[in-house]
Amino acid sequence: MGSWPNTQCQHQPDRLTDGLLESSTPSGCLIPLHTKAEVQNNVQIIQTYVATIHAKSANTVLKIVDDACRGLESINLNHLRRLVKPEYLPVYLQKDENKEQSRILGRIAVDSAGSTDVEVASPLAECNGQPSILHFLACATSVISRENLQSLLSSALPCSVNGLRPCIRVIKVPSTPPASHDQAEQFSQQYWPTVYKGGNPFGPHPSIFAHATEEIQHDAKDHMVLAMHAGLATSFEAKGEPIGAVIVDRSCSKGPIIVVVAGDARWNNVTKPQDRKSGNVMAHAVMRAIGMVAKKRLSLTNASQAPEMNGEQLNSFNDEPLNPLESDIYTRDVLAPGGYLCLDLELYLTHEPCLMCSMAILHSRFGRVVFGQRLPRTGGLTANIVGNHDSSTENLSSRPSYSLWWYPKLNWKLLAWEWVERDPPQASLSEQDIQA
Amino acid sequence: MDFEIKPLDPERAASTSHDSTHRQHMRAALEMAEQALASDEVPVGCVFVHNGEIIGKGMNDTNRSLNGTRHAEFMAINSILRKHQPSIFSESDLYVTVEPCIMCASALRQFGIRAVYFGCSNDRFGGTGGVLSIHSDTGVDKPFPAYGGLFREEAIMLLRRFYVQENEKAPEPKSKKDRQLKTEVPPLP
Numbered sequence: 156m157g158s159w160p161n162t163q164c165q166h167q168p169d170r171l172t173d174g175l176l177e178s179s180t181p182s183g184c185l186i187p188l189h190t191k192a193e194v195q196n197n198v199q200i201i202q203t204y205v206a207t208i209h210a211k212s213a214n215t216v217l218k219i220v221d222d223a224c225r226g227l228e229s230i231n232l233n234h235l236r237r238l239v240k241p242e243y244l245p246v247y248l249q250k251d252e253n254k255e256q257s258r259i260l261g262r263i264a265v266d267s268a269g270s271t272d273v274e275v276a277s278p279l280a281e282c283n284g285q286p287s288i289l290h291f292l293a294c295a296t297s298v299i300s301r302e303n304l305q306s307l308l309s310s311a312l313p314c315s316v317n318g319l320r321p322c323i324r325v326i327k328v329p330s331t332p333p334a335s336h337d338q339a340e341q342f343s344q345q346y347w348p349t350v351y352k353g354g355n356p357f358g359p360h361p362s363i364f365a366h367a368t369e370e371i372q373h374d375a376k377d378h379m380v381l382a383m384h385a386g387l388a389t390s391f392e393a394k395g396e397p398i399g400a401v402i403v404d405r406s407c408s409k410g411p412i413i414v415v416v417a418g419d420a421r422w423n424n425v426t427k428p429q430d431r432k433s434g435n436v437m438a439h440a441v442m443r444a445i446g447m448v449a450k451k452r453l454s455l456t457n458a459s460q461a462p463e464m465n466g467e468q469l470n471s472f473n474d475e476p477l478n479p480l481e482s483d484i485y486t487r488d489v490l491a492p493g494g495y496l497c498l499d500l501e502l503y504l505t506h507e508p509c510l511m512c513s514m515a516i517l518h519s520r521f522g523r524v525v526f527g528q529r530l531p532r533t534g535g536l537t538a539n540i541v542g543n544h545d546s547s548t549e550n551l552s553s554r555p556s557y558s559l560w561w562y563p564k565l566n567w568k569l570l571a572w573e574w575v576e577r578d579p580p581q582a583s584l585s586e587q588d589i590q591a
Numbered sequence: 592m593d594f595e596i597k598p599l600d601p602e603r604a605a606s607t608s609h610d611s612t613h614r615q616h617m618r619a620a621l622e623m624a625e626q627a628l629a630s631d632e633v634p635v636g637c638v639f640v641h642n643g644e645i646i647g648k649g650m651n652d653t654n655r656s657l658n659g660t661r662h663a664e665f666m667a668i669n670s671i672l673r674k675h676q677p678s679i680f681s682e683s684d685l686y687v688t689v690e691p692c693i694m695c696a697s698a699l700r701q702f703g704i705r706a707v708y709f710g711c712s713n714d715r716f717g718g719t720g721g722v723l724s725i726h727s728d729t730g731v732d733k734p735f736p737a738y739g740g741l742f743r744e745e746a747i748m749l750l751r752r753f754y755v756q757e758n759e760k761a762p763e764p765k766s767k768k769d770r771q772l773k774t775e776v777p778p779l780p
Binding site for chain 1: 656657658659660661665668669672673676677678692693694695696697698701702703715716718722723725728729730731732
């Protein structure tokens, strides 16, 4: 292919991408990536106390226990219902519930320690034979001891005068909030009535993702096609692999503006070794594109002139245009002055970026990234490996998944999508060890 | 100054401790970090060593270049690739005052670096144990050993000297007049 549009159509980005679209028009869709935590969905389970209390004393008990726990180890139970009517208990607890009813009605019960107590008739049972009781999720067992809780409850419960010790059980609950309505339902059946509050503890809020997807889906294809051509352009001249990047600024009200395009240039000024190892790693398409944005910003601060192009000086960063397609975009004065790194910019890539490029994306404060082909052996963005039984990934089953776009410990997070084409190309890099 | 290398890989301890050439190279890296500090850059410096000889030096250049990826390692690699092919890194060692970040650790591994010696850990972005272990994780490129703790206190003090300064470029510079330069460095856990 290698047929980028003629350079006469400068300053008309629409015609530029239109020209590319004529040559090949893959169609596809944007799939939001999952974070590592979403994929693993590793629910943290803790032990909590549940006490059976009189409905009338519920508010008092809740306040006393919460006051006592305040300032101690904080475990957020906001996603769990604190007071639950017997009929809403999960089935496994309702079985215990029957024993509990018996105990309250003055029969012999076996407590959790295995000892047998004979209790006197409880005032809880006096309300028309319909004991008005609630199950109270008190706190995590790590916060206070059972004895302390017992005395707190006794101080609040009207029944304590009759010598009835409130029954305290220990149950397991998820300490992590549910990520969806479905998961809340599952928690409610498996552990304890749980509320989904709409957020996502493991990644970006679904509505943020939905809004952003809506914003970019109309032109994502155009940028993906341009990225493909950027990769073809450098590989056509044997300067790199067919991997390309496009950086887009959507902050302008007129619509998305292409800021830079860059193809991979790892073989530029490098003797290609027989084993085709890594070449000049710094010349990956992402690194080059980031470098070009920086140079454009630098030219804005120094003087109001197009960024200088000094192709003669050997620059291993390769952060200057290498072909007409790249220089056509590079010389456009489209960035507003005063911008910071790649903050709020969007990045479109033909391939999932390697770990180096993924972290460079974070260092550069990108807001969004879209990539085409997954690279399960080298990529730094996806969290799960597609096709676990694929022979290409078999020997890398122990490779960690990084999902750097949303990594809790790192100080920058962005949104990331996979662009899935309806008719994927025959030639595929995904089964190779290539780092994009 | 009392120091010792804290090897991340105990097996290599015997071969790396009390080696004066390591100290010599790390001093050169610290000089680069001093230069970075003098240029209002985050003071991180590094040198690449091939056959006992420094083949490239680098210091952080992110502020001047407006490029958040211009870390000391990349600056040094850029200068080395002007004269050498990328294959030279498989016979070279890196001395860097602060643990390489995730980006640099991946770059170094893809370049096939032989070994990395660093001063202090980087618990925000570290790629050789600080946050991730890019140097040793399962992956397609050959892993490399990373050893931390060489002139650790000096590396930390450089960073502290930088962060007590006021950042005039910040939209609303924080007044740091009341900030005092702490000199105590807690020991490694």
